[in-house]
């Protein structure tokens with residue numbers, strides 16, 4: 001039986017039995033864990049507002065081998081603006097789900113904890129949440145060891161600087177030059193500028209990646225390619241994507257209604 005205290009990001013939580021709650025967290029010292037908060041639903045004061053996904057908390061836990069018991073949990077930062085903006089909330093949920101699905105339990109990586117904490121903070125305040133999610137995914141892929149070298153053609157070894165156009169086969173972990181462009185459409189076409197930005201995202205100190213801005217026309221294809229790569233890894237669809245699609249279609253409908261309203265009033 002080991003007691004440990006750590007900071008953590010709440011990923012998800014759900015009811016268990018009549019009065020308990022299970023909380024999935026990414027902790028600084030113990031990596032991804034699921035902990036049980038005994039009697040949490042009877043005594044809301046003890047864990048007041050601390051199980052909201054995306055929040056930064058401090059925990060006091062007892063590790064009993066197969067079970068981690070949550071003794072105390074204190075809210076440090078709720079990132080409130082995530083909770084009043086549905087789109088930011090959706091992206092925060094996507095980030096949490098990626099960690100829940102792809103990171104093995106109890107394999108602590110401090111780099112990943114810091115990335116997750118900074119991602120939630122930037123999602124709550126950055127003007128462009130899609131840019132934040134993309135930077136998270138690129139760095140996450142690198143931390144988890146999935147990111148290929150991307151420093152030249154996998155076939156002829158032509159270096160990056162030799163060409164402006166490149167093709168990334170994300171699922172195969174290969175970068176290819178124009179000459180070795182793969183058949184079909186199982187690749188992401190990238191310009192040299194975007195590839196250099198991806199390099200920076202991997203190499204810059206963690207607190208400096210958030211200044212990087214992926215160009216407007218590259219964001220959507222890069223996001224789709226990264227999400228396809230995740231789907232191939234976990235072999236299922238991400239639930240939070242459905243929510244994001246619903247949010248986007250509701251926003252589009254609202255915009256259309258506004259336009260119609262304006263037209264009608266003229």
Ligand SMILES: [Zn+2]
Nearest residue numbers: 153156177180
């Ligand atoms: Zn080549």
